[in-house]
Amino acid sequence: MNLAETVIPVYNLRACTGTRDFAIVHFDAFEMLAKLKVAHRQEGYNVNLLLKGSITQYIDFERHVIEAPALISMGPEQVHQYESVENADMISISFSTDFLINEMRGWVACWDCMFGHVVMDIDSQSMHELTVYANLMREEFNLNRPKNEMIIRNLLNAFIISSARLRNSTLPVMQMDTFQNKLVQQFKIHVDNNFRDKTMVSQYADMLYVTPGHLNDVIKSTVGKTAKQVIDEKRIMEAKRLLFWGDQTLKEIAGHLSFDDDSYFNRFFKKHTGHTPFLFQRSIREKYN
Secondary structure, eight states: OOHHHHHSOEEOHHHHTTOSSEEEEEEEHHHHHHHSOSOBEESSEEEEEEEEEEEEEEETTEEEEEESSEEEEEOTTOOEEEEEEEEEEEEEEEEOGGGSOHHHHHHHHTHHHHOSSSEEEOOHHHHHHHHHHHHHHHHHHHSOOTTHHHHHHHHHHHHHHHHHHHTTOOOGGGGSOHHHHHHHHHHHHHHHHHTTTOOOHHHHHHHHTSOHHHHHHHHHHHHSSOHHHHHHHHHHHHHHHHHHHOOOOHHHHHHHTTOSSHHHHHHHHHHHHSSOHHHHHHHHHHHHO
16 A cells, blocks of 8 residues: 555545446435545546535645536546535546546546536536436436446446536547557556656656657647656646645655655755745645644
8 A cells, every 4th residue: 555545545436336437326415424524535537516505625735615506527636525515416426437438538538638627617507418417327327227338338428528518628639540549548547557656758658669759749739748747747746635635754755756855856846836845735734724
């Protein structure tokens, strides 16, 4: 078990329902609050539809007071914690990347392109559109009918497309040819799994059997950032999460993220954020405590 799992537990909604790749649950607000008041990550991707009421929730190191109707989308690395609920009614959808139809995986591989921010206030008409898909998925999920998994896959894809359309996303990944699409997907997966100990573009290029220059060109043309920027941003975000939620020393966090020493970690963090880790930790905790 690594440091992140020790500090921040990982929950799996799908396992709670006895499934591996997909689950959809209509939450009772008080039950939800009782079980999810601990800071945690969720296994896989999660999208919540807040149908009515309000919730106060930390996502990473930001506190959100969310009023219905709203769409809340989170990836597997994000940390969240419920603080309070008020007359809330919510549908939660959890899925693995493997559950998606192949062409949709590229969209989730570029999750930031599709979901520019985790909380989105939407109007009642848009909520109705998304709820139609969600209710159809719930019906198929709860009933053991022939080919229900295939139907759920297609409904989930339609739900994701509708969500992205509400955000006015241009979804640049969909413009790529098959090889580029696969390369971006695989790079994203490798970074997610290895960013703590593999920090160089050349290491990912070797895993993908391409040159570092080619990998960087493809990532830059599709994601709008260099491959190194993607890796570094992932490390910085994880550092921020551990600084906010954990009680480890800077030296322990630096070691967890494969920095040679805490001095290098300090310089790296300040270069990318403008603050030292200590000042970031103090300011963000003072903001919410």
